[in-house]
């Protein structure tokens with residue numbers, strides 16, 4: 001019976017690996033390359049004790065803890081810093097990778113009808129899920145091994161072999177754990193979009209729990225599966241317990257996924273699709289309202305999700321902007337108002353680092369909306385719309401308008417959440433104006449990113465992946481720039497590099513104007529391309 | 537004749553190096569149902585998608601209502617309705633919502649006629665598109681198209697997923713359109729459907745229109761199969777003009793096929809040999825189309 005359920009699993013695994021090999025290779029090479037390159041960079045920039053000591057002060061601050069993870073005590077080598085600062089970020093990347101691959105494999109294929117065709121052959125009920133699980137194991141542990149090798153090659157001072165394998169494989173198992181979450185969520189609801197939303201919901205809760213416990217009481221982070229990556233104590237105690245916990249978690253989640261998979265029908269989930277309206281409401285009366293309706297769930301989920309994320313970051317302002325706590329002697333030396341302005345300066349610095357994360361996150365739903373012009377073309381949803389007196393220019397303008405509204409709304413919600421968090425946690429909170437200024441400065445670079453997306457979808461839709469690659473590059477450059485002591489020029493490769501210091505500094509109007517001009521040109525290029533080319 | 541609604545002249549479409557349409561020329565007039573047929577991959581859908589402005593023609597011209605199909609797409613689309621062969625619908629919307637949306641996009645409204653059509657095709661409009669079967673998705677598109685006030689209706693294999701009962705409703709609805717003087721372009725692989733509904737037919741193969749005309753005109757180009765029995769022998773039959781494939785059958789019957797033009801002389805000849813039995817099978821549409829569908833060279837050479 002059991003073997004029957006898994007008939008042809010090996011064959012399907014090979015088939016899936018062959019089909020996905022390019023995607024998998026790119027992910028593996030990019031992740032391992034990034035990891036190793038940063039490790040090598042650490043070797044050279046933190047080569048002496050003075051450099052290590054000076055960066056330690058910054059990294060121990062609550063702001064850095066919130067962003068990069070908890071720095072353990074007694075850190076003395078560049079390897080220690082690397083292990084402490086890179087794990088959270090690499091784990092996030094692993095989550096994104098696993099979610100996209102697993103959900104595409106399970107729900108995406110089911111939606112296109114491929115699952116039905118495959119299941120009609122002599123394959124087991126659970127073979128497809130089994131094949132995806134094996135693929136995830138190969139991918140994550142492969143990347144984990146590459147990390148371990150990369151660490152040996154990068155030759156950081158203070159590493160040891162056990163630690164290299166612990167950190168590398170630990171991150172690999174963390175990725176695998178999130179593949180099991182995606183697999184489980186894919187069984188519960190009956191379509192890829194809902195599975196993605198549900199999976200990220202689980203991750204979002206874990207991320208926020210990890211951040212708050214890191215700052216308030218790091219012991220509590222043990223309760224958060226995403227927090228386990230911070231508990232390896234790499235190169236000090238080399239504790240494999242978190243890896244064991246991850247394996248147990250993964251086994252349980254996959255077992256549940258298999259159980260539900262064996263019970264449910266193809267194209268169904270645990271939660272069945274409810275019937276819809278008999279007639280369209282008066283609001284659904286054109287392509288603009290259609291796009292709004294199609295993206296409604298995504299807009300709501302992103303807005304609320306990031307409002308909460310912003311609030312969480314804001315609620316640690318009181319911990320971050322408290323220099324007395326870290327240095328009590330200052331109280332005697334400085335006056336009350338001097339201390340206050342110093343605190344405000346630290347918080348503003350923290351906000352300027354958060355801005356890039358917020359901007360990138362709010363761009364994701366916007367970019368998705370523009371990409372949807374291409375995906376719904378490929379899926380054939382627009383075929384009949386094209387036969388209506390709608391016009392390509394209208395479709396294009398509707399799509400970029402909805403995208404722009406989405407991104408700007410989500411960014412506003414995030415900053416408002418941040419503001420509310422500050423109000424909630426601080427005796428003397430920052431005024432809303434500070435956040436409004438930061439928001440205003442980030443409008444032009446986000447519009448450039450959306451404009452670029454539109455230009456690519458309009459002229460060369462096959463290259464749409466570039467949009468996400470560029471966005472990721474921008475994030476990495478801004479997020480790690482200081483830590484890696486990068487020169488100035490990489491920052492200037494993305495529009496965010498020109499307004500990076502906001503709200504510490506104010507953005508100059510000139511920058512905003514030329515950025516807006518570029519955005520308009522890019523949207524224009526997309527317009528010309530989209531209205532002229534063959535659709536699909 | 538009246539001015540055509542659709543006028544295509546030497547239309548070409550290349551995808552990179554591949555020439556999907558080499559030379560497509562035909563017209564469709566008001567009040568007629570034009571059948572557009574040809575083997576898989578011949579270029580029917582490509583032609584239709586070019587007519588809708590989804591694809592941009594590489595050469596040649598195509599106009600609907602006298603306007604250019606690409607440049608004036610929006611204004612043309614105010615007066616056309618289209619049903620593709622593969623209907624894909626937004627999974628999150630219900631059938632009812634999608635029908636209404638399509639109507640609104642055309643500037644129409646949900647009317648009594650829409651309700652009648654929903655009843656006629658027996659569609660449950662509250663179901664989400666995600667849960668519709670292929671036939672049901674097709675019904676959504678058909679209901680939206682038939683309740684649209686248009687002058688030109690384009691159907692690309694619209695009935696490939698319909699059961700026979702719904703197929704009949706489809707034919708009925710098209711007949712109603714024709715009565716109202718609308719023009720219809722119907723691409724289909726279901727020859728009985730084409731035979732029953734179409735006034736004129738265009739056959740496309742390898743991106744080229746190889747034949748257009750009424751069914752009667754085309755029948756003229758083909759052979760009738762005749763089975764007969766005569767009292768006297770018919771030794772000269774095989775050598776008569778236009779007679780092919782003479783074969784002996786059991787019970788002293790013989791069969792042969794004859795070019796339609798030569799029929800009178802051949803029947804005369806048989807009559808002189810004292811006919812006992814005579815059965816003539818007119819060429820079916822299948823025979824006619826097999827000749828064009830079958831791409832093997834000898835068949836083409838021999839056919840004409």
Ligand SMILES: Nc1ncnc2c1ncn2[C@@H]1O[C@H](COP(=O)(O)OP(=O)(O)OP(=O)(O)O)[C@@H](O)[C@H]1O
Pocket residue numbers: 536551554556574575576577578579580581582583
């Ligand atoms: N976007 C495209 N890029 C490249 N080739 C294409 C594209 N679209 C269609 N073709 C090719 O053009 C030819 C004509 O295809 P088309 O879909 O028009 O055929 P069809 O007559 O509708 O066939 P069927 O009866 O199977 O529907 C085919 O060889 C097809 O592979």
Ligand SMILES: [Mg+2]
Pocket residue numbers: 580581582621692
């Ligand atoms: Mg076709």
